[in-house]
Amino acid sequence: MDYAIIVLLQVVVTIANLALISAGLAVIFGMMRIINMAHGEFLMLGGYAALVSHQAGLNLWLSIFVVAPLVVGLVGAVIERLVIRRLYGRMIDTMLATWGVSLALVGLITVIFGNTVAGVSPPLGSLEIGAYAIGRYELLVAGVSALLFAAGWWVLARTPVGLIARAAMQNRDMAAALGVDPARVYAATFVTGAAISGLAGALIAPIAGVAPTIGAAYIAKTFITVISGGAAILAGTLSAAGLLGAVNAAFSFLTGPVLGEVALLACAVLLLRLLPQGVTGRFFRRSL
């Protein structure tokens, strides 16, 4: 019984983690059709931002929830200004240019911090259920992930800002004719996506540690989750993360973490063969 609860919690944590690290990419790809290959590096930068400010003496929670999103949002603004702005509507080119950005960021961070793994131990201790235990911090991360998606839905569905953002994505020219400046909306969306990635990177840093090259470990997984999700940003990412995360967690339990990852990837290939438009191309079509 205790074991079953722990397994269940572990599955929930895996799914929430996957959804969390994919959220920033989902905003940028889903709303702007930009494949941001530097997404993994945004996560990595978030981790470093939180870590460095914590080591400089700042409270850990402040570093994670305030400093990391701010720093990465700022980096996102600079990148949008210098690179992305020139490439709107050229999907393959944005992918290649952001790949270049990703390499440059890896190089830059290696130059500054050296090619070593850094980290802090997760706070809050662990929650014991019978003979088993799970980190309280991991549960907190799952909670934050759920909150983030709820907030995202609220902003998109219930606020004027969300309405304007959705309008500009759906029909740029019509939105412009009605007095919305699409360039500003795009820039704001990119920065928001970057900031969310920064937050996600900071949140998982105590669990996974940070290293300059750690982005590569995330990019494929997140990319696959977002694409498998399909057109609807929130419902798509959540459903794909739910499916792929559950498969990953189940196979990790049965065969070990490496085959768990392989199972996740194989499941994504099958999913895209059966539903070429992603999960939300077939199900939950009218959701956000």
Added chain:
Amino acid sequence: MTVSLRSALGFAAIAAAAFYALVVVPQGGDLTTMINGSIYASYAILALSLALIWGYGGVLSFGQAAFFGLAGYVYAVAGLNLGDTALAALIAVASAAAFAALLGYFMFWGRVSDVYLGVITLTVSLILYRFINQTAGEEWTIGAAPLGGFNGIPSTPIMTALGKPDETLMPEQIYALSVGALVVCYLICRLVIATRFGRAVVAIRENPVRAELLGYDTRFYKLGIFTLGGAIAGVGGVAFANSVFVSPTMFNLQTNGQVIIWVIVGGLGTLAGPVIGCFAMLSLSTWLGSLDGGGWTDPNLVMGVVLTFCVVALRKGLLPTALGLGERLFAVARERMGAPKLGEPRAAEDRP
């Protein structure tokens, strides 16, 4: 400049480059040059395969290195078990082609398109990477070949002279073989593009709907070009296995990304461009690695900036940009000499 003159000049340039690589370089070449040259040539074959399927077939495979690595591993395993390296190389290339055909069938008949196709191919490559990476240990051996996990197979057999299984080729001969394979693959690509099949493939890239309405089965043509691309990438993989040895890095994200970078930097829609891009970027990265610039010459940093710059500023890539510049100069020179003015300079290549 007329088309025939252009293509004649192009062939002369290719022949000169091949002559330089095969005859001039080995003259004064030390061992490092030979080994690096073989590695560059095998990567260039990989770049060529992507140049063919992406530049001409319009199929962006994000995981082209899957076929490269697969062929390398098949070659190593078959070579260790059979002892006959030429047969092993044939099996390796055939299995890369077969795997590409299977994957292509899966994708094109499923009507999977653009981004989704990229994701599937990348995923397949990463599955192979993850799988091979964890094959360290006794239980993962195929016949006489241990798969070796993260370390790869350092005992990858080196090609032997035909009919003489005891005579292993020297690094110079491997170099000649790799560059020779590159030239042959290039010629095969040129030939295929000139055939009716090749023209249909380009037509499908330009406008799939129109091609389909004209009665071409786009799935069949895409599958054909994709399979050929897989086979060529396989040739590169075998050459790479002979130059170094096979290891999981052949499949990883960096290798897959680099190929795309070479094609884009060299010029999408050309065959020679990506090969030039590959040699240029690899030399640049080797040169940067040998510099001591206080850390600021980190290869990733410089490569990243170069790639971003190429995409943003040099939209067509090196070769088409250079050709366009050359044609403009040529037109100006003609005008100066009083020849009738040419029309607008021809676009260097037909792909934007």
